[in-house]
Amino acid sequence: TQWMDRNTDTFTQMGGEGATWIGQAPFTDTPHIFQNLGDGTYFHSGQLALRAAVAAGVNITYKLLYNDAVAMTGGQPIDGELRVDQLSQQIHAEGVRRIALVTDEPDKYPTRATFAPIVTFHHRRELDAVQRELREFKGVSVIIYDQTCATEKRRRRKRGKLADPQKRAFINPAVCEGCGDCSVKSNCLSVLPLETELGRKRQIDQNACNKDFSCIEGFCPSFVTVHGGSLRQPEAVGLNALFIALPEPTQPTLERPWNILLPGVGGSGVTTVGALLGMAAHIEGKGCSVLDQAGLAQKFGPVVTHIRIAAKQDDIYAVRIAAGETDLLLGCDLVVAASEEALAKLNDQIAHAVINSHEAATAEFTRNPDAQVPGAAMREALIDAVGAEKTHFVDATRLATRLLGDSIATNLFMLGYAYQKGLVPISAEALNKAIELNGVAVQLNQQAFLWGRRAAHDLAAVEKLAKPEELDEPICETLDEMIRFRVDYLTRYQDAAYAERYRALVERVNEIDPDASRSLTAAVARYYFKLLAYKDEYEVARLYSDGAFLKQLQAQFQGDYRLEFHLAPSWLAKRDPLTGEPRKRTFGPWMLKAFALLARFKSLRGTALDVFGYSAERRLERELIAEYERSIADLLTHLNPRNYRTAVAIAELPEQIRGYGHVKERAVAKVREQERQLQARLQVNELKVVQLFEPAA
Incomplete structure (x- = not known):
């Protein structure tokens, strides 16, 4: 998955980007290559590689991602950052004679006088055309792709540090054909599979969506953008009276360190749960170590956190959980929890498992619309490793989303479930205090923890409250x-x-x-x-005007909102001069009336x-x-x-x-x-x- 089927070859150390091509170029018939380079790496040492390529006079285009974060290792701020206009000037000063700036918002540069004089400006949909042009350029050229890391955008919006646009993408599942072109265009795992009687369709995970909107470019009339309003809040949250008194579980003893392995996916708050457990242990005066193994910390990538809790800090001699020493496998993601790495940490004599049974789509789904998660086999592997009586499966993603309106609450829900099962050696009071001290979405996280406890105490009652409104979906x-x-x-x-x-x-x-x-x-x-x-045309119009579409919208959104439809009618759409494919256009809410009128003429079909x-x-x-x-x-x-x-x-x-x-x-x-x-x-x-x-x- 690292290369994402993009015909990418070789890798190098920081500062060596393109250096291999300097040695290869004289001995191959290939006239030109592209070299990927992140802004953090460029500021660190990559500019030396670019300087070497200029000195060698090789034909190479550096694709420099200016994403405003060190995304590879968790979204840290970049050291030595330059503004994008200053960056263009610096690259020009190195001797580069062709620079193209590609961005999702070309209009965000009110003045272009501060940029290097050779810079040209392009919308991201023109990226392919720009690349085709620069591969014919003799010498070193640079594409600066200016777009803030999507995961960082989402984080900053949640923390109030970045404006959150009042716009959301929505897929009309009846119109969707499940072809996957939207995933080809966006490579986004917030576009999820939706199983229906008429086959697999697609839907947007509104809670995980980064609002990149590149999925809308998929050639399909099912995409609508919702402007204004908000996500509909679930009604079950106010029914606290049904769970006034929860019994306190018996906590594990700490005669030896208690080991919690927490596998999940990037961008879902896995490391946050580890940090909260660490702080809660500190509040209670207990020893604790937390080790995050994030790897390539892109959104939806595997993340495994090792958490060791002891009566005192001196009882912890290593931060990594050794093979067979996990006491609790708190599986926030089924796929990562059933991985060889996680299973190797389990011992059926001591291990317990609390697993989110939700089968989240993997990166394979962006390339293969028929990709399936082998959920049954994964659940069986976990049961074999732990034992059926000590393995608890709960569809935490569905329950947390329905009860709290946000799938990001899933991991705290899982923690609450494990706590109520007596598998977390820290008090609920300390955990709630740690959530409060964290200062991010305090009420949501505390409610998620509480609902997880309730689910462990009486899952049937929670399931009843979380039952969604029926939308007449036939099975x-x-x-x-x-x-x-x-x-x-x-x-x-x-x-x-x-x-x-x-x-x-x-x-x-x-x-x-x-x-x-x-x-x-x-x-x-x-x-x-x-x-x-x-x-x-008649059927698309009917599927937008028969009432089911508006009912589905109302089930997800509330407030005062307006709709825009993204269509490419053959008699109106302009064709891309490079690909020859028709481009989509945006139509206002008046299209609903037009659809209703057009649907009446289906007898002409x-x-x-x-x-x-x-x-x-x-x-x-x-x-x-x-x-x-x-x-x-x-x-x-x-x-x-x-x-x-x-x-x-x-x-x-x-x-x-x-x-x-x-x-x-x-x-x-x-x-x-x-x-x-x-x-x-x-x-x-x-x-x-x-x-x-x-x-x-």
Whole structure:
């Protein structure tokens, strides 16, 4: 994950950035390279590497990230910092003859007279074009990417040190196709998977969102920005009367140091919990050591904190917990808690585990929209290492978010849960005092700790209070339910005749399907529907105006807010001169009325009066439906036990056709290649089947 699939090669010491290229350049046909360099490293010693590259006259572009923090080791302030205009002057003085400044806010420089005279200014969406230009530049060039570290922005906003823009991104899940283009554009793990009856969609984690808004650039009409208002506060917080008296747990004895291993992810407050435990132990006059292993401390990266608590400080001889010596595994993240490093610290004779069972998306999800967290296997590994009777799983992320309105409360919730189970040798009074002394979100953190205690005492009561308002999300448990749901959907989508077209093919498959699993019938039921219910202009309009969208908005936001829609209608969108892809535009709240009006004309779909139906995308969608019908009909005539699994695989191919416009076109091209491979497998069985996604001659 360190290189993030960006074709990055080699690494070097601080101050040696680009030095390897100085030696390699005369002996390779590669004319130019890019070199990444952070501002903290540049101020430390990287400027010497740049000076050496200038002296050597090599063709290299330094991509200098000016992010206002030493993000690699936890967000410390930079020593020897220069303003970005001063930085440009210094780079120019080193002999660099081409400097491009790329930023998310080009208008934040009211005067550019203080910059080096050779600097050009660009919005971050132009980064690719700038890179293509500079790779042809002879000599040393520099791209200064000026954008404050997103995690630092979030921290400063929470501490009141930076203005928090009253703007949030929201995804209409009904419109979302789950293609993942938004993650490609943003590389952000605050864009989470959302499992629905109609497949995996995406949603924004409003509590973890850094408000970078690059996800909006994803080519999809499901993105809306909410301006003003605030996140809706949960109602369960005020129901304190149900938990007036909590029994005090029996704390562990400190005949020897008590070892707590705290695995979690960066940006969620793992190190804060360690610091609070350390302060609480100090308040009680106990010995304590806290060791944070943050590694590459980027947001969502693995973080493991070693906490040792003793009766007195002299009882602690080492700060790191040795293998097999963990008394409490306080797993704030399931993936990190089940890692080899964490499991090696466990001994089933002494260890207890309190684990957040929430399956948070990993970095793989930004590259693979179908990535799954193997939660069941991870839970089994933890149970094997600790023992079922000493392992406690609780969906702390969901409960903390629902009860307190912020997922950042998860880790304090976990601490409260472990405390009430008698696994933390510090008093609740000392822990609450430590939270107070920390001075950050005091009430939220104290409430999170208290709700964790309540969950450990009576989880059923807490679950009842945290139950969200029902939003009529269907879950089909049987094949018949799945088919009925889709028939109803297609009737709303177009009309009863259109739905009957769907039902007729599914029933025909069901009559012939020879396997007891009905896998082929289920595949056709899902994916024939998916092709029939393509999201054209009429359908997108219907999904915005049918009431469900506004109900979902109201479930997340409150107050006076206005909406902006980010769309790229083919007849209006301008194309990027470099990529040729259409650019999205912003439309105001009046679009809701326009959607309601447009949705009324869905009966024109596919007729001669359908002005949208003549586009290449709409023609492709209609072709895919017809080809699928022909292919399934032909499959049924050749179906036998030997080719059953291959037939199911062919019927499931539309699962991978997602997205809009050029994103969908790329997906269709990949599916056609997969279909050719499956076709070859069928031909081995001497079957001649019409290719599913190959246009008829």
